[in-house]
Amino acid sequence: MTSGSAAYERRSAAPVIAPVRPRKLAKVPFVELAEGRLQGVVSSGSDVERVYVSSITAGDHGLSCNTNNNRPCGGLSGGTRACNHLRALADAAVAQYGLDRVARYLKVTVPDGSDDLWSGLHTTTAPNRAAEVFAGFLRHLAYLEVPSTTEPLPDLHWFPAAGAVS
Amino acid sequence: MLADALRAAPAGLDEAFTLIDGLDDALVHGLARIDEERAAALESFAAAFTGSPLAGRVTDSIGKIIAGTVTDDHLAVLAGARAALTGAVHDALLDVLDEALGRTREPWPAPATGPTTPAAGHLPAGARSWLRELAIAGWRGVDHELAGGAAQAVQALLAAPGGRRLAVLLDGFAAELRSAAPVAGLDRIPVRRWADLWARAILLAHDGFPAPTAVPADGRFLPLGVDLHEHPTAFRAQAHGLLESPDGQVRLVRASVAAAKVDTISGPSAWRMLSAYPVFLTALAGHRGVEIAGMPLTPAGDLLWDESCAVAGEPADPFATARVRLGAVTAASASPLDRHPAAIAEPVLLEGYTAGADTIDLGGVTLAVDHDRLPAAGPLTPALIAASTACLGLLRWDGGWVVQPLAVQATVRKKPVVVHTADWALGPTEAKAAKAEAAAGTAVEVLRERAGRLLRK
Known part of the structure; x- marks a missing residue:
């Protein structure tokens, strides 16, 4: 008799989120699949004080790219051809989550055998979401300033650290 | 001897989980959409508490929920009753294990009217309202907006003394809902897991959770x-x-x-x-x-x-x-x-x-x-x-x-x-x-x- 063969639906510790893969953060410090968008922040190549806030909506693949000061990106300039920031954002997302998860979230059908997300994207333009996404990035950074704790936190038994090399 | 303990299923285990699963399945579709089958499951859940000190409140709350009134108090009773069942299963499993391992376990000290969590008060109200919306919509009703709806409550709790435990739980739970949204399109739903996390959060967000x-x-x-x-x-x-x-x-x-x-x-x-x-x-x-x-x-x-x-x-x-x-x-x-x-x-x-x-x-x-x-x-x-x-x-x-x-x-x-x-x-x-x-x-x-x-x- 082997124990521990319960169905996914009836497991308290059923895994839901796959651990993210490590990636370099200097160029794209922040990527997330949230609010129905792939969105994130891309460092400017020329100015350390400036970042670009880029997003692609799920479903209709609307593109948006602006600086954190709300200036439109010259590369995208309101069009439907992705700028370098959006390409870097998508590359970072694929590195972090894997192509399958990004494609599923954006509702993209990538042709069989292809590893190019863009080959399945039929891009449109989308409204500027820079302010929201940038606020999300600041919230993300703020986690690094939350003090550590030695409270017992019993609920963390539901969140095992996984991902050992098999 | 340990092998015997690990093979044994304590009496009543399956029955307890049948009741828990009935409640959990209602949360998949949402408390706003309780059909006859799910109502019957919730009524059996309530009936199981007959003769216990929770009986009156569980029957009343479940009756109100089936009739369409979902308040924070009703949900706290629901989560508390579920915790009573999972607690009983915990005790039964651990008893068998302790006996096989020869492990002595100190009883929990008699309840003192001690301090409650300092987060009690207005802070967990934001968490409660998000958890209520989730219960009403059900996991299948979770879209991007609802999945993201805990962000403010989490930020406030993280910054507050005594709010950390609830903040860490809500943040982990919300991240799963965000990654799965819109849940309606998901092949398999982690039904027990999300009900566990939801029920624990409900209790932690309730005023007077013991510290x-x-x-x-x-x-x-x-x-x-x-x-x-x-x-x-x-x-x-x-x-x-x-x-x-x-x-x-x-x-x-x-x-x-x-x-x-x-x-x-x-x-x-x-x-x-x-x-x-x-x-x-x-x-x-x-x-x-x-x-x-x-x-x-x-x-x-x-x-x-x-x-x-x-x-x-x-x-x-x-x-x-x-x-x-x-x-x-x-x-x-x-x-x-x-x-x-x-x-x-x-x-x-x-x-x-x-x-x-x-x-x-x-x-x-x-x-x-x-x-x-x-x-x-x-x-x-x-x-x-x-x-x-x-x-x-x-x-x-x-x-x-x-x-x-x-x-x-x-x-x-x-x-x-x-x-x-x-x-x-x-x-x-x-x-x-x-x-x-x-x-x-x-x-x-x-x-x-x-x-x-x-x-x-």
């Missing part, structure tokens, strides 16, 4: 093994170990340190977030005991780690500690509202077994190895477990008993090796992993630099 009262403890803390926990914004190392008191008593205790982090900080570099606890990390990485003096210990067996009460001690091999002392140890009881089968994590030493690819055959029972609880932050791998001859691990229950290895003695290329999950607490000890960690660890520096540049404007 643990700790008393100072002295003695020698001897770590047995380290369990690592992680979700996108939390990383925690929890050491299970023995506390030898000056009076000769040996108790099973835990000590843990947790840090906030972000999803891109993961794997071995997550240890960097715990650098404020050098005594703790040195003891784990170096397999040492720790002399403690006046460190708060809760009745649930949790040492509230304080580096100023701790001094690194002598090397102490956890396998030797377990062989000599674990057999006659006294364990603590879980806090009443924390009793749940998924919270069972009993340290055991297993030897003389036959290890398979993903099982351990104890003779009489084959125990599944919980590969989902092997962390990337440590050197323990399925291959090492398959080659092992002795294992320090946690017995857990998730629809059946499983073992979560925390350390193994194994033979690799004809040489004996000993590997513990926290061997990399001060950084990977193996060249290839150290190189990878050095590269990945720059993530922490990059984000700290960005935070320094952007947050203080």
Whole structure:
């Protein structure tokens, strides 16, 4: 008799989120699949004080790219051809989550055998979401300033650290 | 004898889960859409409490919910009743295990009218309203907007004293809902898991959730093994170990340190977030005991780690500690509202077994190895477990008993090796992993630099 063969639906510790893969953060410090968008922040190549806030909506693949000061990106300039920031954002997302998860979230059908997300994207333009996404990035950074704790936190038994090399 | 215990199903277990599953299934579709079948399941759930002190409130709340009135109080009663059932299952499973292991367990101290969590009051109100919306919509009704609806409540709780536990739970739960939204299109829903997380959050967000009262403890803390926990914004190392008191008593205790982090900080570099606890990390990485003096210990067996009460001690091999002392140890009881089968994590030493690819055959029972609880932050791998001859691990229950290895003695290329999950607490000890960690660890520096540049404007 082997124990521990319960169905996914009836497991308290059923895994839901796959651990993210490590990636370099200097160029794209922040990527997330949230609010129905792939969105994130891309460092400017020329100015350390400036970042670009880029997003692609799920479903209709609307593109948006602006600086954190709300200036439109010259590369995208309101069009439907992705700028370098959006390409870097998508590359970072694929590195972090894997192509399958990004494609599923954006509702993209990538042709069989292809590893190019863009080959399945039929891009449109989308409204500027820079302010929201940038606020999300600041919230993300703020986690690094939350003090550590030695409270017992019993609920963390539901969140095992996984991902050992098999 | 342990094999018998692991094979046995306590009386009433299936019946209890049938009731729990009935409630959980109602949460899949939402309390706003209770059809006849789900209403019948909820009525049986209520009927099971007949004759108990909860009977009146459960019947009343479930009746109101079926009739379409869903208030915070009704939901608190629902979550409390569910916790009573999961608590009973927890107790039944643990009783069988304690008897097989010969483990004495101290009863939970009689309830004192002690302090309640300081987060009580207006703060958890935001959490309660999000949890209520979730229950009404059901998991299938969770869209991007609802999944993201806890953000403000989490930020407020993280910043508040006493709000951390609820914040960490909500943040992990919300991250799963965000990644799964829109849930209507999901193939398989983790029904019990989300009901567990929801119900625990409801209770924690309720005014008057009891806070643990700790008393100072002295003695020698001897770590047995380290369990690592992680979700996108939390990383925690929890050491299970023995506390030898000056009076000769040996108790099973835990000590843990947790840090906030972000999803891109993961794997071995997550240890960097715990650098404020050098005594703790040195003891784990170096397999040492720790002399403690006046460190708060809760009745649930949790040492509230304080580096100023701790001094690194002598090397102490956890396998030797377990062989000599674990057999006659006294364990603590879980806090009443924390009793749940998924919270069972009993340290055991297993030897003389036959290890398979993903099982351990104890003779009489084959125990599944919980590969989902092997962390990337440590050197323990399925291959090492398959080659092992002795294992320090946690017995857990998730629809059946499983073992979560925390350390193994194994033979690799004809040489004996000993590997513990926290061997990399001060950084990977193996060249290839150290190189990878050095590269990945720059993530922490990059984000700290960005935070320094952007947050203080």
